[in-house]
Amino acid sequence: MSKQLVVLDTSDRACCVPITEASLDPGQAVDLARMFKALGDPIRLRLLSRITSAPDGEICVCDITGDAFDVSGPTISHHLRVLREAGLIEGERRGTWVYYKPVAANLRQLAALLDAPALASA
Amino acid sequence: MSKQLVVLDTSDRACCVPITEASLDPGQAVDLARMFKALGDPIRLRLLSRITSAPDGEICVCDITGDAFDVSGPTISHHLRVLREAGLIEGERRGTWVYYKPVAANLRQLAALLDAPALASA
DNA sequence: ACCCTGTCTTGATAACTGTCGAATCAGAGT
DNA sequence: ACTCTGATTCGACAGTTATCAAGACAGGGT
Numbered sequence: 001m002s003k004q005l006v007v008l009d010t011s012d013r014a015c016c017v018p019i020t021e022a023s024l025d026p027g028q029a030v031d032l033a034r035m036f037k038a039l040g041d042p043i044r045l046r047l048l049s050r051i052t053s054a055p056d057g058e059i060c061v062c063d064i065t066g067d068a069f070d071v072s073g074p075t076i077s078h079h080l081r082v083l084r085e086a087g088l089i090e091g092e093r094r095g096t097w098v099y100y101k102p103v104a105a106n107l108r109q110l111a112a113l114l115d116a117p118a119l120a121s122a
Numbered sequence: 123m124s125k126q127l128v129v130l131d132t133s134d135r136a137c138c139v140p141i142t143e144a145s146l147d148p149g150q151a152v153d154l155a156r157m158f159k160a161l162g163d164p165i166r167l168r169l170l171s172r173i174t175s176a177p178d179g180e181i182c183v184c185d186i187t188g189d190a191f192d193v194s195g196p197t198i199s200h201h202l203r204v205l206r207e208a209g210l211i212e213g214e215r216r217g218t219w220v221y222y223k224p225v226a227a228n229l230r231q232l233a234a235l236l237d238a239p240a241l242a243s244a
Numbered sequence: 245a246c247c248c249t250g251t252c253t254t255g256a257t258a259a260c261t262g263t264c265g266a267a268t269c270a271g272a273g274t
Numbered sequence: 275a276c277t278c279t280g281a282t283t284c285g286a287c288a289g290t291t292a293t294c295a296a297g298a299c300a301g302g303g304t
Binding site: 163193194197201202215 | 270271
Binding site: 024026029030032033034036037038039040041042043044046048049068076107108110111114115 | 146151152162163165166201232234
């Protein structure tokens with residue numbers, strides 16, 4: 001269960017090249033789009049923000065459920081699953097609680113793709 | 123017609139702060155999510171790549187329709203509209219043809235949000 | 245063995261999205 | 275005016291997604 005995208009980076013340099021540099025390979029675009037799509041929801045964006053900004057580098061689900069998020073527990077769980085299957089976070093159960101932490105490599109890959117020095121003048 | 127997100131940046135510093143730094147404001151999350159969602163489709167990602175990597179900084183729709191994209195004209199048009207309404211590109215008609223170019227400020231804002239130095243160790 | 249709390253899965257439903265064909269609009273050139 | 279080409283909008287349909295309530299699973303404590 002729990003298929004999970006790890007780092008893509010198949011052809012050593014294909015990853016981490018800004019979109020300004022060349023037309024995106026169709027196959028790569030699918031994987032990248034899955035990650036961006038996972039970010040394309042306000043609740044997931046806030047969840048990821050909470051996770052990445054956690055002091056210990058990880059956060060307990062118990063600290064987000066029923067909090068400022070006005071959605072039910074299952075819905076939170078669903079969004080965490082989407083983020084996890086997109087490869088943006090990863091979770092681990094420790095006793096009663098489940099902890100999530102970001103997958104930095106993939107987050108940085110997205111940032112690099114959008115970081116467009118050639119666009120500085122627009 | 124054609125509502126279009128320009129730069130968000132309402133509270134001078136709210137923009138461009140990495141998600142690692144603080145929990146995202148719910149209102150901001152909505153606007154940011156709309157941009158990420160626009161990137162969350164392989165065809166749109168490839169379209170944006172073509173637009174941002176165009177030599178002249180802009181590209182004619184006539185150069186993408188019926189090209190390597192195996193979707194119909196109306197579908198291309200639909201995706202361009204989504205990108206435009208998200209504030210990632212902007213279009214202009216010149217005579218018979220329509221040209222699109224990226225909105226660099228908003229693209230850079232997304233990159234900055236994901237650029238997470240604090241995550242370097244993961 | 246039993247419950248209790250935390251988290252996830254299932255099943256259902258309403259809303260949204262991607263896609264196409266057909267129709268429409270915008271300009272340019274006879 | 276008419277037509278031709280490029281681009282968009284409209285209407286419809288299949289597939290996907292967000293959400294919740296109800297139920298299931300995992301571990302810890304009594």
